[in-house]
Amino acid sequence: MNPPSPSALVPRPSACPGLLRIVPARDGGLCRVKLPGGRLTAVQARAIAAASQRWASGVLELTNRANLQLRGVRPDGANALVAELQAAGLGPADPAADDVRNVLLSPAAGRDPQQRRDVRPLAAELLALLEGDRRLHGLSPKFALHLDGGEALARLDHAHDVWLSAHAEGYLLGLAGTPLDAPLGLIPTGRERATVAALLHRFIDLASAEQSRMRQLLAQLPVAELLAGLDLLPAPATPRSPAATARRLGSHPQRQAGLCWVGAQPALGRLPAMTLAAVAELAEHHGNGELHLTPWQGLLLPDVPVGTAPDLLAALGALDLVTDPAAPLARLIACTGSQGCAKGQADTKGDALRLAERLPAGVEVHLSGCPRSCALAGQAPHTLLAVAPGRYDLFVRDATQPGPGRRRATQLSLDEAAAWLARSPSDA
Ligand code: SF4
Structure with a gap:
């Protein structure tokens, strides 16, 4: 058939x-x-x-x-x-x-030495909830739950619709835009699935057709009204240990003695199918046969014996994967751009490769083909927003400004952008 x-x-x-x-x-x-x-x-x-x-x-x-x-x-x-x-x-x-399978967690969950809790069992429960409850299938394909186990290797700058952060007595709860240090309540241990289910149903009850994301609903509705009746305790003050995102690349010890994970990323998140097949062979040979994709457009191979990590790093390098967080290609991110997307004003990926050759040390740049910013939901330190083929407006991150930050220069060629970044690498 x-x-x-x-x-x-x-x-x-x-x-x-x-x-x-x-x-x-x-x-x-x-x-x-x-x-x-x-x-x-x-x-x-x-x-x-x-x-x-x-x-x-x-x-x-x-x-x-x-x-x-x-x-x-x-x-x-x-x-x-x-x-x-x-x-x-x-x-x-x-x-x-298919669309609602959006439960995000650290690629090192269960292995990160800094974690407070292994979030993988709860992630599986929440995924089963999303898949099994047909009413939840009406959520937007972009609506996402984020589980934070307190890992060092964690992406904390991405505003998801609902987040849960591990605590000794359960999970702290936040919604889109809730700062990590000011959670809205504590879900007691054992009540996580039921509370998240009730929250998602209340969202569906209260959101209009135009309010497909949590931030859109909260722009119109007091958060207390959304949370009314949910099984929440007052949120205790619990500072979150800082993240260490450089651990997405290279080898890093796991909490399991003698083992490490090895991280790598293809240039600008794109790789040939043959390379993925070759990485699969390496995962079986050196690790546990799994590949964990990361929210930085890369992947980790977990459970690698520490002694064989140098061989694996060399093999990944031979496949043209980046394993050094200081490398220019580890500091550049670009959306699909005009080569694959009709909205693209410039060939962002091609331009990013050219910019890599002259990117000043320590500078991180996001090239976006249009204001939709598909490749990065948060703010990069520097954003080049395409306005025409080979021409970009330059923005610098500014927490007081929405989107990419503060516009500092317009209509730059790649040479001009490289010169600007070399002159003012930490200008904010
Ligand atoms: S940011 Fe714009 S140009 Fe880039 S992939 Fe998204 S829609 Fe296309």
Whole structure:
């Protein structure tokens, strides 16, 4: 029997790609595979690589939500591609639940020496809630839950709709825009699933059709009204230990004695299918056969014996993956840009590669093809926003300003942008 048409499986209109909804882009169809907790087995990675080569362009992307997307899907290959990915166990239990599988956690959860709690069991519970409760399937494909176990390797600058942060007596709760040091309440241990379910149902009850994200509802509704009746205790003051995001690259000891994780990232989050297949082999040879995608468009190989980490780092380097956080390509992020996206005003990825050759030490830059800022939800220290091919406005992070920050220069060529950054690398 032929697999059903991808577009027929999820009737809810959305412009977001999914595994079952391949959306057109300038370079062909775009298929996004949502990975539970960012986890992928070596067998699944090989299946994605093979399907990408057979039915798409062989170009893969790692996303800032630790998902993976296949670019350039051919119209005549869409059904077969979806069938192969589903056969590899990459689809949702219920086709209607594909979009809502957004539970984000540290790629080092369960292994990070600094963690307060292993959030993986709760992540699995919440994922099952999202997949199993059909009313929740109406949430936006971008609506996300973030679980913070207190890990050093954690992305804390990304405003998700709901966040839970581990505490000795349960989980602290926050919503989009709630600062980490001012949570709204404490969910007692054992009440997490029921409280999150009640919160999500209240969101659906109260949000209008235009309020698909938490921040949109809270712009119109007092937070106390949303939380009324939920099983929350007063939030105790609990400072969060700082994050150490440089640990996304290179080798770092795990809490399990004698083991480490090894992190790497492809240039600008994009890699050939053959490279993913090669990384899968390395994960089986050196680690536990798993790849953990990171929210920095990279991946970790966990459970690597400390003694073999140098060999693995060398092998990843030979695949052109970046493993040094000081490398220019570790300090640049770029969206798809005009090569693959109709909204792109410039070839951001190509320009970022050119900028890497002259990026001043220590400077971090985000190149965005338009104001949607797909590659980075938070603010980068510097943002180059494309206004025309090869031309960018330059913004500097400013917490008092929305979006990319304060505009400091306009219509810069790449040479002019590099010169500006060299002159004022920490200008804020
Ligand atoms: S930021 Fe704009 S140009 Fe870049 S991928 Fe998103 S929509 Fe396309």
